[in-house]
Amino acid sequence: MSLQLFNTLSRTVEPFAPLEPTCPTLYVCGPTVYNYVHIGNARGPVVFGVLAQLLRRRFGNLRYARNITDVDDKINTAAAEQGVPISTITDKFAAAYRADMAALGVVPPDIEPEATAHIPQIITMIESLIDGGHAYAAEGHVLFSVSSFAKYGQLSGRDPEEMLAGARVDVAPYKRDAGDFVLWKPSIDALPGWESPWGRGRPGWHIECSAMAAAHLGETIDIHAGGVDLQFPHHENEVAQSECAHGGRTFARFWMHNGMLNFGGTKMSKSIGNIERVHDLLQQHPPEALRYALLSAHYRQPLEWSDGLIEQSVRTLDRLYGTLRDLADVEAETRIPASIEAALDDDLNTPQALAEVARIAGEARKADEGQDRETLKSQLLGAGLALGLLQQSPSAWFNRGTSSDDDARIQALVEERSTAKAARDFTRADAIRQQLADEGVLLEDTAQGVRWKRA
Structure with a gap:
């Protein structure tokens, strides 16, 4: 049986073959590093890490990128609340994320691009979108014109009216249409910013992934993966801006989305x-x-x-x-x-x-x-x-987590059980035996007393 993957774009299970026969490309949306991630954020790295290893076995090689978003308004807020530089927040939580994923057995990606290291590529992509009539500058902002991309909504399967109603968009006077989304926004002195043709500012979230994917995996990638909560608007916007910036070439051939944790x-x-x-x-x-x-x-x-x-x-x-x-x-x-x-x-x-x-x-x-x-x-x-x-x-x-303190705790429970049996409190004695059994501790009643061992 060949490798079969469900493609969100076609909404069917399709046989997978990479563009380059011996080296597929895989991009997985990574964390925004402003706090510790929750367990739902780990499902994608774990599952798509299994996919990455499978692709290596099937095709002999793989180029796998999972990004770090290290410029974002949530990061700015966290830094302001703690009175520290932005890098203090991002360095701490990027390291924590890597450590957490390693503990879960997640093999690191081949490439871990950071948004702040790709500002020139982001600016270049935005310029190409403006030149192609797909984006416009207004009051220090640059916005993508959703109406310029006829296939907008194809990935999420939403019609324009539904998307407009469901999108979290700021209805601002400088927008031509309420659904247009930000590619670049101005920064005050207290916020991180870079010089650009539109003034000092910082990128929008969606353009970051498009620029990083193109920089490391090419204009067309084999598989783009992430949580289903990113399907709209993040991935929908990635498709629009990437394909418009690259002359209509397909951005991702397969889209894979993991379900949420409840x-x-x-x-x-x-x-x-x-x-x-x-x-x-x-x-x-x-x-x-x-x-x-x-x-x-x-x-x-x-x-x-x-x-x-x-x-x-x-x-x-x-x-x-x-x-x-x-x-x-x-x-x-x-x-x-x-x-x-x-x-x-x-x-x-x-x-x-x-x-x-x-x-x-x-x-x-x-x-x-x-x-x-x-x-x-x-x-x-x-x-x-x-x-x-x-x-x-x-x-x-x-023997995980064993220590002398844990041994002492187990011994104390064993002695409590013996005392309970002597007092004919068999309900308590049985409860202690079950508690220890659930922890993998087995009890053996002998003529010399109670012995215990870990299973």
């Missing part, structure tokens, strides 16, 4: 305040369990995020690592099974791939022949490799 039945959003920050979750849960949870639903579908989902992911990984621990005496090379590749070729069907992981592990637990155990261990390690899972040793997984 929390308590409501879309996770900073504006609502119902967010779980990756930075905090990493202190509370095994990073690999967070990654497993993010892969547990198909990337195009919404994912209901909850403590229960994380706990289930931990228990599943406990079983998988337990299987690998039982196979510790088996020497095996890592090989990605054909069934895993087939699942990923089917529009990144990670739930099916995870089901295959469980099947392989189940067979491995039942195998008693040496050759079977070797083959199944090889497949289990390979399946994990394709998904960014099972890449640490079983002992590292089961």
